[in-house]
Amino acid sequence: MTFDKTAPDRRSVLLGSAALAAGLFAPRHVGAAPDEVQAAVPVADAQDLHGLSVFGDLKYAKGFQAFSYVERTAPKGGRFAFSAPSWAFNQNPQTFNSFNTFILKGDAPPRMELCFASLMVRALDEPDAMYGLVAESVSVSDGGNTYSFRLRPEARFHDESRLTSEDVAFSLTTLKEKGHPALRQALREVESVEAPDPLTVVVRFTGRQSRKAPLTIAGVPILSKAYYTRYDFGQTTLTPPLGSGPYKVGRHEVGRYVEYERVKTWWAADLPVSRGQFNFDVIRLEFFRDRQVDFEAFKKGVTTFREEFTSRTWATEYNFPAVEDGRVKREEIPDGRPSGAQGWFFNTRREKFSNPLIRQALGYCFDFEWSNQALFYGAYSRTQSIFQNSPMMAEGMPSDAQLALLEPFRARLSPAVFGPAITAPVSDGSGQDRRMLREADRLLREAGCTRKDGVMLLPSGEPLVFEILSNTTSFERVVLPMVTNLERLGIKATYRVVDPAQYQLRINTFDFDIVGRRFALSPTLGEEMRDLLGSVAARTEGSGNLAGIADPVVDALVEKALNATTREDMTVAAKALDRVLRAGHYWIPQWYKAVHTVAVWDRFGRPASPPTYDFVPETHWWSDPARAAAAGLE
Secondary structure (H helix, E strand, O other): OOOOOOOOOOOEOEEOOEEOOOOOOOEOOOOOOOOOEOOOOOOOOEEEEOEEOOOOOOOOOOOOOOOOOOOOOOOOOOEEEEOOOOOOOOEOOOOOOOOOOOOOOOOEOOOHHHHOOOOEEEOOOOOOOEEEOOEEEEEEEHHHOEEEEEEOOOOEOOOOOEOOHHHHHHHHHHHHHHOOHHHHHHOOOEEEEEEEEOOEEEEEEOOOOOOOHHHHHHOOOOOOOOHHHHOOOOOOOOOOOOOOOOEEEEEEEOOOEEEEEEOOOOOOOOOOOOOOOOOOOEEEEEOOOOHHHHHHHHHOOOOOEEEOOOHHHHHHOOOOHHHHOOOEEEEEEEOOOOOOEEEEEEOOOOHHHOOHHHHHHHHOOOOHHHHHHHOOOOOOEEOOOOOOOOOOOOOOOOOHHHHHHHHHHHHHOOHHHHOOOOOOOOOOOOOOOHHHHHHHHHHHHHOOOEEEOOEEEOOOOOEOEEEEEEOOOOOHHHHHHHHHHHHHOOOEEEEEEOOHHHHHHHHHOOOOOEEEEEEEOOOOOOOHHHHHHOHHHHOOOOOOOOOOOOOHHHHHHHHHHHOOOOHHHHHHHHHHHHHHHHHHOOEEEOEEOOEEEEEEEOOEEOOOOOOOOOOOHHHHOEEOHHHHHHOOOO
């Protein structure tokens, strides 16, 4: 992820080809340690399932032929060139120096997960359902604590060696011990993995696992045990790994481009979960450190697909000849996913940001209304919630069901949690609303700050000074007006731009004051919630908990949401959690839009409509030579 443009790029928290799954536990008592939990809610035992979902509902029956959002008979061939709009783990959209994407070290190129198969894959038109890829079926026993996967005998790695249960067991245990922190967190409750025969892998959980934990392990990328006997999994490397997915690493130049080549003899190409997908012979990722250079490359046709995240560019710069003569098409495609939390995150590990009143006060210095009109051409709405654009967002007064979850913690919570859901302040749109600045000043004084010789002092007597970290100058025009407002209060803030590698290192080690990020969540809450909000993650380098949230109440409500037995209960718990987070003022919320703004060179075929819960044209579209010829592109 980057802090870039007029909207930070999207981050899908992915585990291989599946969204990170997580479960839900209740705390043993109100004062329990953050990682102390009860046993998971029992799951009904079942045999020979073709799919899994958290709440048991599956759209596709056994024997289905293909997902409904793909074109089953789409032709193969052609190229798809773009710069990455999303990424995960240690992936970096601006450069790369390693092809090991499942560890913390190094910078890997986005889409490395295309090179690996998993036991099961997501259906992107369902909130969380997964169907068999390497696994042809799964059986559940021991009250949901044991999952036995039956593997397909035809599964192969790219060197034609068999993919067996030993490889699956090796992958789960290795990723749990040595993988990226997000993976280690996701696999935490896996107690043991056994391979009783080459086609059977048995995964046993501790009994404390979440309802979504089985989906997590079903989506784990499968590594070759034989390959990683020769190579050290824990090290960065530019040797392309041995995979078993639809693509493999092809031509590449470090920091400039990487091509993923379609494996034309891929063993799984005609499975129901694969038909109509992975159609391009080459998926090429281009790397640019400058947004304008990236855009110029698209204008020249160096890249052929672009998801635009800069509202000014979208409103004023798509007037080049290829747009005017129809060779490039612009579209706004609905985005059905929760928009997630987007904003400037405070590092609360630092004393200066430990008081929520100070964090709240600083939020009054960002004039969204002015920015939206003056800079964004009215393209955005204000982000209010970590669950923005979803039913899990809290609104109005808490319901009785929400209060039932919140009341046990009343003594620990701000009274504001029990009132109307907190929303960001609304300015007069002038860019320097005196009323907003007066309220910020009042909150700072309430927090114990004082002003001396025009300088705002913390209760400790130290000046309130901080740095906003970024890896691009593109966001400067948004930040500097906020810096000016901070100066009016006697606060010195600077906007610091560092190179991509240093930026990622500082993010991983929490070496920042404030940083901008967007976290997009899945419609069924999963393991990512612990990584983003949990106390354990707050002290784990490389985790997504940038704000350093370490609150037993947040931990308890996360577990309530993850352990819900129905979607309705999960939604109620999420709304209660949302109220607590918003009262904590852990970030200055930014903005969102519920559409993908996309520009495309008119040379592709595509299904009639994209799936609701993701947008991945590189895997669902196809090359259409006739269309390209009609547009004068061939």
